[in-house]
Amino acid sequence: MNDGTIWLPEQASTLAPEIDALFYFVYWTSIVLFVGVVGAMLYFAYKYRRQHPGERPAPVKENKLLEISWIVIPTILVLIVFTWGFQSFVKMGTAPPNSYEITVTGEQWNWSFTYPNGTSITNELHVPVGRPVRLKMSSSDVIHSFFVPVFRTKQDVLPDRYTYLWFEATETGTFKAFCTEYCGTQHSAMDAKVVVHEQGDFQQWVKTGGGVADMPPAEYGKVLYERQGCNACHSLDGSDGTGPTWQGLYGTKNHPLSGGETVTVDANYLRESILQPGAKIAAGYGNVMPSNYNSLSERQVTSLIAFMKQQSDKTLDSGGAPLEGSAGAAQ
Numbered sequence: 001m002n003d004g005t006i007w008l009p010e011q012a013s014t015l016a017p018e019i020d021a022l023f024y025f026v027y028w029t030s031i032v033l034f035v036g037v038v039g040a041m042l043y044f045a046y047k048y049r050r051q052h053p054g055e056r057p058a059p060v061k062e063n064k065l066l067e068i069s070w071i072v073i074p075t076i077l078v079l080i081v082f083t084w085g086f087q088s089f090v091k092m093g094t095a096p097p098n099s100y101e102i103t104v105t106g107e108q109w110n111w112s113f114t115y116p117n118g119t120s121i122t123n124e125l126h127v128p129v130g131r132p133v134r135l136k137m138s139s140s141d142v143i144h145s146f147f148v149p150v151f152r153t154k155q156d157v158l159p160d161r162y163t164y165l166w167f168e169a170t171e172t173g174t175f176k177a178f179c180t181e182y183c184g185t186q187h188s189a190m191d192a193k194v195v196v197h198e199q200g201d202f203q204q205w206v207k208t209g210g211g212v213a214d215m216p217p218a219e220y221g222k223v224l225y226e227r228q229g230c231n232a233c234h235s236l237d238g239s240d241g242t243g244p245t246w247q248g249l250y251g252t253k254n255h256p257l258s259g260g261e262t263v264t265v266d267a268n269y270l271r272e273s274i275l276q277p278g279a280k281i282a283a284g285y286g287n288v289m290p291s292n293y294n295s296l297s298e299r300q301v302t303s304l305i306a307f308m309k310q311q312s313d314k315t316l317d318s319g320g321a322p323l324e325g326s327a328g329a330a331q
């Protein structure tokens with residue numbers, strides 16, 4: 001394994017050594033040329049400096065060999081870089097036919113990943129080691145760009161069309177992916193964890209819907225709170241964010257809404273707030289909660305509510321309790 005250098009991070013994909021080799025070819029060629037050109041310049045400046053006020057330099061005559069070599073050598077260098085780079089470029093653009101496909105959606109300011117069996121997760125890309133993986137990517141708002149430095153792959157993610165990126169991981173471990181297209185206020189926070197598993201562990205992970213198939217609702221709700229990105233806007237410790245905190249939320253009577261009326265925060269209110277965030281707006285907040293959570297499964301919504309309930313010391317006598325233990329399909 002290559003631990004990385006001051007210029008490049010460690011290599012964790014089959015493409016990485018090739019990309020790095022080209023980078024270092026350009027890098028060392030540049031150093032040699034820089035030292036040669038600047039060295040010659042300094043030497044000549046010294047050697048041919050004016051020795052006395054009346055000195056007139058002799059006229060410079062052409063030198064065929066010198067002139068041909070400064071045309072031919074750079075041309076060869078440029079052609080090497082072009083051919084080499086073009087080969088890698090074509091390779092990066094052509095996923096092997098046996099690739100495992102994962103659907104990626106970029107959205108201000110989260111990445112979500114969906115697997116062939118419906119397992120989906122936010123801000124965590126889980127992949128198998130030693131198997132080509134192809135990402136089928138699109139954006140639900142502006143242009144984003146998916147970049148995994150240790151894999152040396154980067155591709156723009158556009159609204160209204162699919163773009164693709166593939167890699168084959170060579171190392172298990174946890175790495176980082178970034179958004180590399182400025183996409184708004186929280187662009188710099190739009191990153192994701194890339195977890196490379198052994199093949200068997202990966203199969204198991206996907207089969208259990210990301211390791212959550214048998215989790216009790218409140219525990220699964222906690223996982224969803226992070227995976228679905230609720231934590232970007234809702235705190236658990238009472239601090240204010242883009243959205244209201246969940247601390248002590250469940251069971252609140254006379255919870256104020258933006259129109260001046262109030263509600264009792266029971267499971268049905270929470271459910272509606274998740275599935276149709278625009279229906280009732282909490283007083284003091286904007287209508288900015290994403291509306292795409294209406295695609296959450298029944299089990300996911302129930303689990304989120306169970307988790308919110310756990311974050312509160314209040315209870316409701318009737319009608320409000322989420323259905324405990326209603327573990328539905330694995331998702």
Ligand SMILES: [Cu+2]
Binds near residue numbers: 106180182187190
């Ligand atoms: Cu972005």
